[in-house]
Amino acid sequence: MTRMRDCIFCRIIEGNLPASRVYEDETLIAIEDVHPQAPTHLLIIPRQHLATAQDFDSSHRQLIGSVFLAAKRLAEERGVAEQGYRVVLNCNRAGGQTVFHVHFHLLAGRPMRWPPG
Numbered sequence: 752m753t754r755m756r757d758c759i760f761c762r763i764i765e766g767n768l769p770a771s772r773v774y775e776d777e778t779l780i781a782i783e784d785v786h787p788q789a790p791t792h793l794l795i796i797p798r799q800h801l802a803t804a805q806d807f808d809s810s811h812r813q814l815i816g817s818v819f820l821a822a823k824r825l826a827e828e829r830g831v832a833e834q835g836y837r838v839v840l841n842c843n844r845a846g847g848q849t850v851f852h853v854h855f856h857l858l859a860g861r862p863m864r865w866p867p868g
């Protein structure tokens with residue numbers, strides 16, 4: 752699978768940069784966010800290097816579905832499914848994206864405001 756040498760998340764996926772892994776399978780990993788914005792803040796990261804959500808195409812349908820099923824399971828494991836959680840994808844700069852390897856935030860453990868900032 753394509754890896755980007757200068758990509759933080761590719762390095763974490765390869766095991767060359769430490770991270771607290773909470774889940775992994777053949778298509779994705781989930782880690783604790785290093786700057787948590789909620790009591791539960793996990794990052795669900797596809798193993799395949801895609802810079803942004805704009806790189807998704809129809810070949811990624813199964814991958815995208817796997818992300819949401821992983822989010823559901825992780826929320827259950829964390830005991831936050833019933834109280835509620837949020838799954839966020841930031842796309843490009845104005846969307847709040849800072850790491851250009853596509854990833855989904857799973858946030859929970861506090862009330863989520865709307866609209867988001």
Ligand code: DGP
Pocket residue numbers: 759770771782783784785786794840841847848849850851
């Ligand atoms: P975004 O702004 O959507 O691109 O989110 C990037 C997130 O990645 C941000 O919440 C902080 C987190 N992050 C950045 N570098 C690292 C790292 O080296 N390790 C971990 N665990 N999280 C990181």
